[in-house]
Amino acid sequence: MVAVAPVKYSDQLIDWLKEDGYTHCFFVAGGNIMHLLDSVRSRMTCVPFIHEVGATIGAEYFNAARDPEGGRAFVLVTAGPGVTNTLTGVAGAWQESRELLVIAGQVKKEDLANGEVRQRGIQEIDGMALVESISKASLRIEAPVPRDEIMALVHQGREPRMGPVFLEICLDATAAAPLPDDGVGAFPAWLPDVDAVSTADIDRVREWLSDSARPVVLVGGGASRATIRTLVEETAAAGIPLMTTWNGADRVPTEHPMYAGRPDTWGQRSANVLVQQADLVIAVGARLGLQQTGFSWQQFASVGRVVQVEIDEAELTKGHPRVDLPLRGDADRFLFDLYTGSLPAPARWAEWRSFIKDVRRELPLNEAVNVTAEGFVKPYELAMGICDIAGPRDVVLPCSSGGAATVSMQSLRMRADQKLVGDKSLASMGYGLAGSIGAALANPDRTVFLTEGDGGFAQNLQELGTLAATGCSVKIFLMVNGGYASIRMTQRNYFGGAWIGCDESTGLGLPRWETLAASYGIRFARMDPSDPFGGAVGQAIAAPGPALIEVPIDPEQTYFPKIMSAVQPDGSMRSNPLHLMSPDLSEDVAVRVFRYLDV
Structure with missing residues (x-):
């Protein structure tokens, strides 16, 4: 200009x-x-x-x-x-x-x-x-x-x-008239760089690693995307298993040899089981909020020590979970200093890495307990496949609330240089479409793959006009189950199915999606459960510009595993710790995967 x-x-x-x-x-x-x-x-x-x-x-x-x-x-x-x-x-x-x-x-x-x-x-x-x-x-x-x-x-x-x-x-x-200009060019930084974690504290972490038999490094969104990619050889050679928070999900690709999953209240069962058995959790750039530790935060990493590296002093001193070594400092610098210095020989943790592989094999992302009726798409398998059809530099964008969000965050298998952006703290419905437009405009040479539930999508569907006007390459996988599936599930589980305002049969008004897409001139396709990414869907993905793909989801679809809560006599809620997700594991499986826990 x-x-x-x-x-x-x-x-x-x-x-x-x-x-x-x-x-x-x-x-x-x-x-x-x-x-x-x-x-x-x-x-x-x-x-x-x-x-x-x-x-x-x-x-x-x-x-x-x-x-x-x-x-x-x-x-x-x-x-x-x-x-x-x-x-x-x-x-x-x-x-x-x-x-x-x-x-x-x-x-x-x-x-x-x-x-x-x-x-x-x-x-x-x-x-x-x-x-x-x-x-x-x-x-x-x-x-x-x-x-x-x-x-x-x-x-x-x-x-x-x-x-x-x-x-x-x-x-x-x-x-008003402009002010006399006081110069042009770069502005001075408003604040100095965050101090690096001291050498003495990093040495202490290394000492704890030397004493540890089952360590994990939990990478949060406070670490940059480039960090692990820059340190890929060092992190692979170190032999320390790597986990990510939801906000750090794209920091460690699934194919990284040390990748061990994403623990969370709505996390992968295998990752939850494993982080709870670690004897040393080094959380870097992660605030360790209740979503990360579970509401039963007193039992987070109960058999191990916790190191937390955070830039916000308030997060280090908030009182939950227990943190044995709180370190205020820059997450990226800490990771560079830790991995480029002297570490114990990786053979020390060979048994732990072998156990992690066994647990991840024993506890698949799509559990057999999930039931999908004939004629509907299996949501976990859909999420598992999205990163495979996406390009190695594309953007994957789960919505922020409901089953479409949690299934995605449990099952997406990030690879290569793919990016993931979500908004899980507020967990507001209606974030996906507008967010995907912003992400696409920031990455004009990449395609954005959005998964969103029909109920949440309807809250900001007016931005289909913005999507059409910009022509952004956004492929929307619209999980259509007739409304607010998570609210319907809550009303079923806690109030005996006293449904209200959760689907079309209880008063919720939703559009006909093909008609809506046509009104904006946006390509439309309906997914075939027998060939999810083939046919018209494959053509819509390959074609330039936006596409709205209707994904038929069973209204009675189950979403397991998850942390269950129970209403107490006084009306309060009590939640299980991270590793005790529902449904319960069979006794023989529990014996194998809870090796280091007294369950």
Whole structure:
């Protein structure tokens, strides 16, 4: 794009962002951002969304899926409902610790209520107050603010633990004359790099490894995608089994010789069984929240010691789970220092690695207990196959809630340089479509494979218009079971099948998907259970541009294994520890896989 000299403050602000690496603006137009839109249209790639929540989720996923040398996206929304509509996306980015810049319009300075009345300006609402608990920094700009102050706030969203930044700009401030420019070029880092874990502490971890017979390294989303790939020879030669959290799922490909699975409350049974038997868990870049440890966190890694490497001191001191050696520091540096230094001979853990292979063979990803009626696709086998049909550099994007999410995260077999982006902390329905558009725009030479349930997809299906307009290569596997399967299951398990609002028979309205796809000019195919990736589906995957693939899922499909909870007499819930997933294992299998546990 041709450089345009700033003639007003909005021009100047957008120029600053462009200098800082922003390339895309995701927006919904509005009167209170008219000057900002006028400025950004000639300076960046502008992507109009139908709804502000879609734009916000799209920007979050763009930044989460970008290559390190790639551009950045921010969200531009108008005042009032423009701001309130972003809140779910802002909350999701906050809980996932992801970079997100939201710029919102505001009424003129003279029209601000300033707490004197509920509202003075038309569409006025206090956006800063709304985002206070879910943002790292926020600022209302009532008059032009210098570059260094603006960029200091923007950089707060990146390090040391990322999160949303919210800027609210009064309409008259955007139209004001630009400030005297205080220089161009790179901005100083807002914060210094996170300190490396000390040599003494790394030596202590090595000592514990020397004492350990059953160690695992649990890699979380705080470690970069490039780390294990850069250290592939070192991690393979070290002989220490590698596991990943859900947010770290694409850090270690399945074919890595040390890969041992993804433990989680909704994790793989084999990985849960194994992490619970480790005598040393080294969690790197993982906050070890309740989803990772289970609600029965007191029993997480109960037979071993836990090392946690985290950049957030609060996560190290929160009190759950038990952490024997909390280390504040950069996850990537820790992994490099650990694996490039002296480690015990890998033969020390040969028996443990052999046991891991036996357990993973004994406990398959698709358990025989799962029942799929005739004429429906087996969801676990579908998820197991998606990474195989995807290219080695493509993006796999599970939705954020329900059976389509949990089946994917249990069964996806990541390979090569494939990326995975999800949003599991908030676990909001409706994330998948907008997120896939953002991920696709950040990776224009790759295809995005989205798995989403029909109930969740319907919550933001308006962004099919954005998908059609952009022409992104997004292949949507729409798991059609007539509504909210996970809610239906909850109502069955805990309330005796007192169903309400969970499917079409109980009042939920859903579209005819083929008709909907045709109305947007998007290629449609219906999956044949006997040949899931063949026929029209195969053609839709191979064709350029987007495709909506309807996947018939049995409404009575079972989703095992899982951690079960029981309602207690006082109304509270009690959950099993990670390794005791339902259904129970047979006695002979339990004897073989629980070798180091007293069950």
